[in-house]
Amino acid sequence: MVPSPTPAITVRVRHAEHVMGTVVSFDVPVAARHDGSLDAAIRWLHWVDRLFSPYRADSDVSLLARAEVTVDACVPEMAEVLAACAFVRDLSGGYFTHEPGGQFDPSGYVKGWAVERAAALLAGAGSADHVVNGGGDVQCAGGRGLNEPWRVGIADPFRPGRLALVVAASDCAVATSGTAERGPHIIDPHTGRPASGLASLTIVGPSLALADAYATAAFAMGPAPARDWTASLEGYAAFAITGTGATWHTPGFARHIAL
């Protein structure tokens, strides 16, 4: 009698880290704790917080905002972040900005970028299957086991604790912008007023840094322009819930919906 193959069981670890004004949740194989890569990812997030927080007077971002230093005098990651912010700003027709109200503040890009990089640290140490969720923006690698992708719920902005739908995510990011948690805080840079018309907008695609920034830009645009713009993004798909509770998604989003 041929013994049936035993499914590989990986012991997993969950960890929630308070950092960057929110909580970053990790779901990793236990090996990531033993080999130090989970600790390294956590240290990385705190490092980013120290250098990129606009709320710390001595952060590189604050020094740069006050023109007390030049970009060259900052950590090398500053130039990388600035270049990426400029890229999304130009791609979005200025709806994403790292200079809200004329003040230098790349926060709209930094969190997603930092979480994506934290996930990359885990992957670099050999983790094939993990999820890192930074305050509601998620970067996934691999799956939940037995060839199943991760299942990422999209929060229903009108009913706390409920889900609007579930996304099947493997090696991709899911980022959502909305007003449900912190009110109308996303400003339309062209009017200087809070964006209206959408309750939440989710972007799915390979990079959390870009997905997060794209979600912010699209939310600021409002429903109609956001739909056209997100449909034009290569490799990224969008799902939106409008202020009246209606929903739409770009053609590319359908294949991400979990049953």
Added chain:
Amino acid sequence: MRRAILAVTATVAGLVALLSFKTHSSSERTVASPEPSASLPPGERAITGNVANTAYGPVQVQVVVATSKIVKVSVLEQPESTSRDLQIGQFAFPKLISETLSAQSARIDSVSGATYTSGGYIKSLQSALDNGG
């Protein structure tokens, strides 16, 4: 187990809220036979809530739990005498059931939503998942 009981309570509360729009008196009731525990697969168990007396009549729900997750919600008893009752039975109950399942046991691993603060995290579904959801 405690989570499951909370879920039954929440589901009943949702039903009661749903049924509280107008007064209604009816002694008619539909009683579905509860799923006998013996027919459940190993590791699953059924928890039956108390009968809630709503404005539309008595409502009773049952959840089936497997390893602390809800896998099934059934309405054992519901009003069924007016067209409004039928509407509730045909549309509202299935919606509530699917929502209960999606929120509490859609086998989700993570939640994407508007960015929460450290304080907002405490109330989030993600926090429930991190605590062993």
